[in-house]
Amino acid sequence: MDAISFGTDGWRATLDTFTAPRVRMVGQAVATYLDEAGHDAPVAVSYDARETSRGFAEELARVLAANGFDVLLPERDRPTPLLAWTIVDRDLAGGLMVTASHNPPEYNGVKFIPDDGAPALPEVTERIEECLADPDPLPEAEWGTVEEIDFVDSHADHALDLVADRAGASRGDAFLDGVTVAYDAMCGSGRDVTDALLERAGADVDRLHCEQRDDFGGTPPEPSAEHLAELAERVRTGDAALGIANDGDADRLAVVTPERGYLDENLFFAAIYDYLLESDAGPAVRTVSTTFLIDRIAEAHNEDVIETPVGFKWVAEAMGEAEALMGGEESGGFSIRGHVREKDGVLLALLAAAAAQETPLDDRVDRLFDEHGAIRQAKISVDCPDDEKARVLDDLEGELPERVAGESVAEVVTKDGFKILLESGAWLLARPSGTEPVLRVYAEAESEGRVDELLDAGRDLVAPLV
Structure with missing residues (x-):
């Protein structure tokens, strides 16, 4: 027990x-x-x-x-x-x-x-x-x-109705006609589900790892950049408008594009929220570790953003309270209004293809950067035993600096760990992982170089306390 x-x-x-x-x-x-x-x-x-x-x-x-x-x-x-x-x-x-x-x-x-x-x-x-x-x-x-x-069938019928409506079509229309999608099931439960749904909507599907294998083909079913090199190469050299991968139980997804390769989940969130706002309205819900680009898009549409601790249960709760248009987290879990408040990598695969049918996701992200400024984000882990996490966070509260990587601290948010907001709009977050014996350190800024500087500062702040 x-x-x-x-x-x-x-x-x-x-x-x-x-x-x-x-x-x-x-x-x-x-x-x-x-x-x-x-x-x-x-x-x-x-x-x-x-x-x-x-x-x-x-x-x-x-x-x-x-x-x-x-x-x-x-x-x-x-x-x-x-x-x-x-x-x-x-x-x-x-x-x-x-x-x-x-x-x-x-x-x-x-x-x-x-x-x-x-x-x-x-x-x-x-x-x-x-x-x-x-x-x-x-x-x-x-x-x-x-x-x-x-x-399968009831979920597929609902997903087709919901996404076809967003695309200005009816479910009976092949609203993805002419779109090719490369799909990697990672030998998980999305096989014959996500790919079949895309085909029902009219897409041509190029399948990878769509067989059941006890060892998941030798790679854990985690749709990370390092595990999706084959999918990215298939999209780069082929006819697919995008590539989609699900994790083992298909509640999350990752997307690759012809120009960017693996599309950061933060940018995917921003692109899909922007797409939804073309035909609808409503706030977004994001976790503390998710990009402020969502906030900039929302502000441009006079919408609100609700920030929650990490964990989709908190996103789902806030989506219900705010009747949010979309909710998500930087780890690749998303849902939208009109659907159950559980992350759904099958539905979002269909929605991603519909968005790409209207405007290539690379072009949409480029436009968002032009309008709202470029944003980069990354994270690192610092080993920390589970029974030490609370003590380290208590100690960190007394060590919070007034400046980080040469920049003044504007505010500290304590919804989940410590999120240090800087005067430029960049931020640094330190929080305990809920699944591994580590502390996560996240940073967001306007360039990869600045993100690296913030992550180094975050490691220097947290590691000595463990």
Whole structure:
């Protein structure tokens, strides 16, 4: 029980810790929580493409059914956002997703999604942790059923309606006709889902790594620049307007373009928010680690920006409160108004292709830089044991300087760690990682050279305190 902890996005661990008995304890905890909350609707359980995930999903299904809940499973691994949509579309009590997302194959994990389809907030996950226990089945006559259903078609229909409307088309139109997209599933659960959705909208799809492999083809399913060199080369030398990759459970995406190659997620966020504002209005929600370019675009359209701590659960909460047009974070997770408040790399792939159909993303980013000034961002990690993070942050509060890299400090924001705003509009952020034993140091400025100077200053500030 002590080994189970729901962090930023559920519980993840290596397979020597992530075992069937512990997974069954999570299933019992969720059943107890849902019963306490008065839920009696069915529960969905989905899973990613890892070799062990189907078995763990079946363990969860059996425990939930033995507690009286009907359970819905997909016929094969399916992305996390399809689970979130299914929960809302079918008015379910909630759902469990077996996934370790972008982690390598020796990991697995599980997360709970409540009945609103948005990430569970801490008060929910803390109560689930308090309910951890060995399975406590009802008499067999009171058990629920386990049924396999389709998770794909309803989500695809909704995504096509939503994005076609943004593109000024109807779902029946091939609004991506003439667009070629290179798609890299990274051997994850986006295969036969994201690529199929793009084709339904009329795109020609050039597929990479769209087969299921237990080792993800030898590369963790993390759509980072270093892992997408083949996709970037395919786009650079071929006919594709853009390349798209999903992480292991397809709740996040990365984009590559013909000119820039890997498109920084901050710039992708800015480009898509700008595209949405051409036909709609509304504020944006971003995390403290996400670019101020979003703020400049919003200001030009007389819109607001809501800043949250890192973690899509906080973005989702703020999106609901503000009726935001778009919300996202620099790690590649985004959602838009009219959809569930869960990051969705499948829907955003379709939206990215629609935006590129209207204006190439490289051209849009160039225009945004011309209008609002160039922005660069990068981050580094400083090793720090989890049990030392709170102490280091306490010590950092007493060491905050009045100047950083030769520039005066204008303000310090403390929503998540310490974000030091400088007079020029550049900033430096130090915060604890929610998933690794490190402190993250981020910097944003007008040039790569200035970003490097700020990161060096950030490392010099934080490292001596560890």
